[in-house]
Amino acid sequence: MKTSTRRRALAITAVTALSGIALLSGCAGSPSASSSEGETEVAYLSSSSANTWLSASGKAMQEEAKKAGIKITEFDAKFEPGKSVKQIQDVVASKKYKGIIIATSDGPGAIPALQKAMDAGIKVVILNQVVGEKLDTADPQVPGFSASVLAPPKGTGERLGKLALKACDGLEECKVVYMYGLKGTPFDTAVRDGFDSTITGNSKIKVVADTEGGFLGTAEPRKAVQDVLQSNPNFDVFVAAGDQQVRGAQLALGDAGKPAVKTIGVGASEPALKGISEGTWFGDVAGVPADEGRAALNAMVKAIKENKDSGGIDVVDDLPDGGLITKENVAKFTAQWAG
Known part of the structure; x- marks a missing residue:
């Protein structure tokens, strides 16, 4: 059995395309x-x-x-x-x-x-x-x-769950909407399994809806959250398998006059770190x-x-703090992609 090699990931800004490379x-x-x-x-x-x-x-x-x-x-x-x-x-x-x-x-x-x-x-x-x-x-x-x-995607889901627990802390009841990227793929299945295993046992947290937002831009997740809002107009936390979905969700939540919903994504993208710093994005799972x-x-x-x-x-x-990014530690991370 091969031994897993641990490589320290240094947070470095994503490189631009270099000439001379095909x-x-x-x-x-x-x-x-x-x-x-x-x-x-x-x-x-x-x-x-x-x-x-x-x-x-x-x-x-x-x-x-x-x-x-x-x-x-x-x-x-x-x-x-x-x-x-x-x-x-x-x-x-x-x-x-x-x-x-x-x-x-x-x-x-x-x-x-x-x-x-x-x-x-x-x-x-x-x-x-x-x-x-x-x-x-x-x-x-x-x-x-x-x-x-x-x-490992299950670990990513566990990190999402830990951030959800933080976001729900202090609420008597915490309603959560969960968004897959591509539901049914091995990655998304494992992320959801990790998330569920972490929040299970906390009786205050209830996932009231799940949906799918893809991994390409904001249009699909925006429409998906608009649909969710029709049947679940009031929820506290939005959790997604990628930062792209959070960006789309925030557009839909803004349109609906619900900017107070706490959003959590994956990737440590430029919009995520900026939003966390400004208080418009609750937390993120780091990615490099x-x-x-x-x-x-x-x-x-x-x-x-x-x-x-x-x-x-x-x-x-x-990565610092187990890769869990919040406003308290966001300065420790640098984005490597545009989101």
């Missing part, structure tokens, strides 16, 4: 033209290129790729179930890539295709999303994976997408050039 769009599902002779190519399979978190990870990879002389080609799964599996197959068939860095919402469904990639000699690093059945560990769950770089990207690329370089594995890397593990 992070190419694979939106059509096909790779770019052949690289120059001798160049090492790595495929970055993203759940969604439009997702601002994964974009921040991708930009950070560019910085590390430049140092290592690696060319990255990005493939965009657009959050479409099963699409990353087809992209893995395309990468293997091309016979041009030395490695795959993958952030997939397909979870265990991607394992057979990734196994074939490894059988073909391609190194595999998991990024951000669990690929396996265990949702409480960062450790690689398939023999042969070179590294797994992520915050740029650090994730750097750690994933460095693990890939180690795998390709030294044939060494890096094990599990939880970049949130050593």
Whole structure:
């Protein structure tokens, strides 16, 4: 069993795209033209290129790729179930890539295709999303994976639950609305399980509604909260699996004249930290997408050039105060993505 590697995540502002690095769009599902002779190519399979978190990870990879002389080609799964599996197959068939860095919402469904990639000699690093059945560990769950770089989603949910307990403190009854990102995915299921396990036993807290807001912008979560308000016009706390949903929820709550609802998200984005500082956003679970990207690329370089594995890397593990952000400690954190 691989030992989990603990890497201290330094809060560093998300990097901007650097010239000279080829992070190419694979939106059509096909790779770019052949690289120059001798160049090492790595495929970055993203759940969604439009997702601002994964974009921040991708930009950070560019910085590390430049140092290592690696060319990255990005493939965009657009959050479409099963699409990353087809992209893995395309990468293997091309016979041009030395490695795959993958952030997939397909979870265990991607394992057979990734196994074939490894059988073909391609190194595999998991990024951000669990690929396996265990949702409480960062450790690689398939023999042969070179590294797994992520915050275990069940732990993220537990942190959300701890912040909800803080938000509900002092209330005789605390009504909570919970928003999934993509309900039914391994990530969201694990986050909710962690959240529920933490608030269970507190009889004052009642989840009066749950809904889904996606991970792309504010329009979907805004509409979802507007719908919730029709049947549950009065609640105290809004909890979401991502900062994007909180931003949309705050727009809906503002429209409804309910700015006093305490909001809690995940990611430590620029809007989250600003809102927490100003008192318009109650709390957040810290996230460091740029650090994730750097750690994933460095693990890939180690795998390709030294044939060494890096094990599990939880970049949130050593953040201040367990990664729980409130107004009292927000100054300790720096945003790595736009939210």
